[in-house]
Amino acid sequence: MLVTSPANVRYLSGFTGSNGWLLVGGDRTVLVTDPRYEIQAHTQVDCDVWVTRSKLVGTLAKLVRKWGWRRIGFETAHLRHEAYAGLSETAQSGVEWVPLKGWVERLRACKSQWEIERVRQAAATAAQAFDAIVPLLKPGLTEKEVATELDYRLRRLGADRAAFETIVATGPNSALPHAQPTDRQLQAGEPVLLDFGAQRHCYASDMTRTVHLGAAPASFRRLYAAVLEAQQAALEAVRAGVTSADVDEAARAVLSRHKLESLFVHATGHGVGIEVHELPRLGKGERARLREGMVVTIEPGIYVEGYCGIRIEDTVLVTQQGCEVLTQAPKNLLEL
Amino acid sequence: MLVTSPANVRYLSGFTGSNGWLLVGGDRTVLVTDPRYEIQAHTQVDCDVWVTRSKLVGTLAKLVRKWGWRRIGFETAHLRHEAYAGLSETAQSGVEWVPLKGWVERLRACKSQWEIERVRQAAATAAQAFDAIVPLLKPGLTEKEVATELDYRLRRLGADRAAFETIVATGPNSALPHAQPTDRQLQAGEPVLLDFGAQRHCYASDMTRTVHLGAAPASFRRLYAAVLEAQQAALEAVRAGVTSADVDEAARAVLSRHKLESLFVHATGHGVGIEVHELPRLGKGERARLREGMVVTIEPGIYVEGYCGIRIEDTVLVTQQGCEVLTQAPKNLLEL
Numbered sequence: 153m154l155v156t157s158p159a160n161v162r163y164l165s166g167f168t169g170s171n172g173w174l175l176v177g178g179d180r181t182v183l184v185t186d187p188r189y190e191i192q193a194h195t196q197v198d199c200d201v202w203v204t205r206s207k208l209v210g211t212l213a214k215l216v217r218k219w220g221w222r223r224i225g226f227e228t229a230h231l232r233h234e235a236y237a238g239l240s241e242t243a244q245s246g247v248e249w250v251p252l253k254g255w256v257e258r259l260r261a262c263k264s265q266w267e268i269e270r271v272r273q274a275a276a277t278a279a280q281a282f283d284a285i286v287p288l289l290k291p292g293l294t295e296k297e298v299a300t301e302l303d304y305r306l307r308r309l310g311a312d313r314a315a316f317e318t319i320v321a322t323g324p325n326s327a328l329p330h331a332q333p334t335d336r337q338l339q340a341g342e343p344v345l346l347d348f349g350a351q352r353h354c355y356a357s358d359m360t361r362t363v364h365l366g367a368a369p370a371s372f373r374r375l376y377a378a379v380l381e382a383q384q385a386a387l388e389a390v391r392a393g394v395t396s397a398d399v400d401e402a403a404r405a406v407l408s409r410h411k412l413e414s415l416f417v418h419a420t421g422h423g424v425g426i427e428v429h430e431l432p433r434l435g436k437g438e439r440a441r442l443r444e445g446m447v448v449t450i451e452p453g454i455y456v457e458g459y460c461g462i463r464i465e466d467t468v469l470v471t472q473q474g475c476e477v478l479t480q481a482p483k484n485l486l487e488l
Numbered sequence: 489m490l491v492t493s494p495a496n497v498r499y500l501s502g503f504t505g506s507n508g509w510l511l512v513g514g515d516r517t518v519l520v521t522d523p524r525y526e527i528q529a530h531t532q533v534d535c536d537v538w539v540t541r542s543k544l545v546g547t548l549a550k551l552v553r554k555w556g557w558r559r560i561g562f563e564t565a566h567l568r569h570e571a572y573a574g575l576s577e578t579a580q581s582g583v584e585w586v587p588l589k590g591w592v593e594r595l596r597a598c599k600s601q602w603e604i605e606r607v608r609q610a611a612a613t614a615a616q617a618f619d620a621i622v623p624l625l626k627p628g629l630t631e632k633e634v635a636t637e638l639d640y641r642l643r644r645l646g647a648d649r650a651a652f653e654t655i656v657a658t659g660p661n662s663a664l665p666h667a668q669p670t671d672r673q674l675q676a677g678e679p680v681l682l683d684f685g686a687q688r689h690c691y692a693s694d695m696t697r698t699v700h701l702g703a704a705p706a707s708f709r710r711l712y713a714a715v716l717e718a719q720q721a722a723l724e725a726v727r728a729g730v731t732s733a734d735v736d737e738a739a740r741a742v743l744s745r746h747k748l749e750s751l752f753v754h755a756t757g758h759g760v761g762i763e764v765h766e767l768p769r770l771g772k773g774e775r776a777r778l779r780e781g782m783v784v785t786i787e788p789g790i791y792v793e794g795y796c797g798i799r800i801e802d803t804v805l806v807t808q809q810g811c812e813v814l815t816q817a818p819k820n821l822l823e824l
Contacts, residue, residue: 188665228568229568230568233562233567233572234587234589236572251569253570296643296648303640303643304640308636329524
């Protein structure tokens with residue numbers, strides 16, 4: 153199999169450079185890269201390393217012809233058409249290229265102890281950054297300024313970078329699940345939604361907290377309590393053996409009881425690891441069963457257009473008995 | 489033509505979402521995206537917007553069949569095999585898909601006044617961040633800490649984010665052209681190479697400065713003076729009408745005169761705009777001529793393995809008479 157997705161190459165080989173393809177066979181495995189990464193590749197990987205000054209695709213084609221390989225899988229969701237066209241030329245020599253999807257991604261869903269330790273660190277770093285940013289949340293700061301300060305703290309606390317573009321959304325902006333920070337100022341009497349994570353040693357974490365500037369009105373408190381209850385119910389539903397849909401349904405049932413289900417417009421969670429979004433997906437109709445060692449987010453939310461959004465999200469480790477919350481930070485409603 | 493590269497979609501339509509494809513025809517143009525970006529798309533683009541809950545490729549295939557399009561270009565260097573395979577199914581209806589490369593990228597090489605203003609701001613922001621970081625460069629800080637502080641200042645000064653992963657490389661680490669910041673501490677008697685840029689309103693800048701902690705030995709000063717002379721020569725060679733190779737050769741000739749050419753292991757520069765690396769490439773054998781409105785980096789460097797690297801880089805605007813340096817920051821050797 154030819155592996156071209158950087159996250160998958162990293163997972164299988166340990167190589168972290170930006171330009172490296174992995175050819176994995178029954179009897180031999182080789183990483184093909186360019187001279188910029190020669191030293192790094194030899195340090196990071198156990199398999200053979202092939203360094204080329206030309207395009208990786210040409211070198212790959214030569215290798216498979218030389219080795220007489222006949223049938224090779226490739227990652228259809230990652231390989232660009234241009235590279236595919238280059239590989240296809242080897243069909244004249246009788247090589248068959250077979251599109252594959254999700255093969256390595258499925259391996260990545262269950263984490264090893266080594267990986268769990270890395271996600272644990274990334275999660276702890278994010279939780280610490282939340283604790284550090286809360287005292288700064290005051291009217292007058294803009295969403296962008298808060299995002300800047302939060303990312304700065306993530307890195308000061310040991311993150312290599314923010315795991316994704318940090319979301320800081322105030323008031324009505326928080327009703328957009330994928331809001332980007334704007335120049336809008338924090339205002340008393342409004343919620344602030346913070347969705348962020350740390351990337352550390354190639355592993356990510358992902359968490360969300362929604363706080364309120366000043367005392368929250370009763371209506372907001374009720375909504376917040378419902379989302380928190382839904383998140384707790386989903387957390388309690390997590391354990392090895394249940395389906396992803398079961399966990400999603402646990403959150404949805406609570407919001408349904410509060411007549412808020414129509415405001416919950418996304419899935420309950422997703423896997424986290426080398427990438428921020430990976431397998432499994434915790435949504436309606438997902439029949440795959442959770443397994444010990446999976447790391448997933450639990451993040452129900454409700455979105456009221458023009459008023460506010462509330463989302464509470466943790467990164468958790470799936471265990472035999474239940475789950476361990478890795479992003480340990482307060483979830484009671486903070487009125488700042 | 490089907491445009492799927494996010495940077496190209498952004499350039500042609502103004503759409504900045506993460507999931508949008510543009511179908512550009514003689515008589516009609518449509519942006520296809522998903523419901524998350526419906527409001528944003530209508531705000532940002534002038535053309536028709538088609539919103540789909542399913543995969544973009546299926547909607548695209550339906551549209552071209554409905555419109556009776558027969559021959560459609562696509563971006564071979566960007567489109568994934570999976571999407572290509574989906575589009576290919578329309579071949580049964582007589583649609584021919586033609587691989588194209590660099591069509592929009594070549595349009596992007598010459599910037600409009602509107603774009604130049606954006607790059608100018610991104611360049612000014614980076615230059616200001618350099619001025620702000622210099623007083624902090626003291627022995628004991630790690631490369632990662634300096635990168636964290638520099639990125640923080642970029643954003644405080646108005647950048648939406650660092651334009652790329654900031655390089656801070658000390659002593660022998662600076663000899664690696666693509667060094668990543670490590671936990672190595674800044675030390676008196678060693679150089680510090682800083683390569684960074686601001687992204688602001690979707691446009692990037694790119695600059696490098698090499699400073700020395702403490703008084704530099706004569707050998708280092710000689711090397712630094714040679715690189716600075718090479719950079720000045722290249723800057724003086726820039727103007728509309730010369731070839732990219734001419735500019736590269738101007739830098740290379742100076743280093744050759746100092747018997748340092750073998751230490752200059754990369755090209756002299758590249759275009760900067762929506763992406764940090766775009767057309768043109770300023771290297772050996774590049775016969776394309778510079779044109780007014782191009783924005784390019786000029787960045788000769790020399791790398792002595794185990795000792796140090798020195799690179800001096802500016803982002804400049806190509807004009808009829810010469811060039812305008814947009815990253816205005818000191819280039820004399822700073823001994824801190």
